[in-house]
Amino acid sequence: MNNDIERVLYSEAEIQTRIGEMAKEIEADYQGKRPMVISVLTGAILFTVDLLEKTDLYTTLDFIDVSSYFGAAESSGRVELVRDLKSDVAGKDILICEDIIDSGRTLQYLVDLLKERGAKSIKVATMLDKPAGRDASVTVEADYAGFIVPNEFLVGYGLDYEGYYRNLPYVGVLKPAVYTK
Numbered sequence: 457m458n459n460d461i462e463r464v465l466y467s468e469a470e471i472q473t474r475i476g477e478m479a480k481e482i483e484a485d486y487q488g489k490r491p492m493v494i495s496v497l498t499g500a501i502l503f504t505v506d507l508l509e510k511t512d513l514y515t516t517l518d519f520i521d522v523s524s525y526f527g528a529a530e531s532s533g534r535v536e537l538v539r540d541l542k543s544d545v546a547g548k549d550i551l552i553c554e555d556i557i558d559s560g561r562t563l564q565y566l567v568d569l570l571k572e573r574g575a576k577s578i579k580v581a582t583m584l585d586k587p588a589g590r591d592a593s594v595t596v597e598a599d600y601a602g603f604i605v606p607n608e609f610l611v612g613y614g615l616d617y618e619g620y621y622r623n624l625p626y627v628g629v630l631k632p633a634v635y636t637k
């Protein structure tokens with residue numbers, strides 16, 4: 457698996473150090489509150505676990521899964537709910553945990569949904585932010601971002617290619633040969 461990686465962008469050590477900083481910032485911002493963390497499946501699992509482990513706060517944890525469809529007839533992707541939360545978000549302080557924000561459509565969909573359901577506050581923590589990919593229709597942004605990344609297709613630390621590479625402890629770029637196999 458490691459042989460498929462052309463270039464490492466963020467090493468395991470860099471990622472963990474950065475998450476430690478984010479955890480301290482989040483801790484300070486949520487003093488006296490008990491946020492509900494919503495982890496966006498599947499990519500955000502590794503980030504969510506590492507972030508929560510480093511955060512000294514009372515938190516609850518729930519998961520949501522959404523999919524983007526890019527139909528041939530559609531110019532912009534449509535987001536659909538694949539697996540809903542178990543908990544009620546009404547009146548809660550919500551912290552969304554994402555792996556990467558690219559077009560931002562997934563995040564826009566989630567924020568709109570949680571607002572509609574009566575969340576008291578909504579903040580967003582993302583491991584990676586790819587601002588060059590942002591769709592013009594998107595108005596939401598991350599409150600906490602680990603790294604601002606270039607406009608490349610990345611894998612590792614939760615991010616997949618055809619379901620694989622999520623378990624790499626670092627973030628990297630695949631060798632072109634992997635795509636052309």
Ligand code: 5GP
Binds near residue numbers: 560586609610617
């Ligand atoms: P958005 O809705 O912001 O365009 O896309 C968010 C989702 O697209 C991410 O949660 C992730 O699943 C996928 N994605 C966006 N950029 C990348 C990337 O560079 N690599 C991988 N593996 N997935 C990406």
Ligand code: MG
Binds near residue numbers: 499500554562
């Ligand atoms: Mg995601």
Ligand code: MG
Binds near residue numbers: 616
């Ligand atoms: Mg994916």
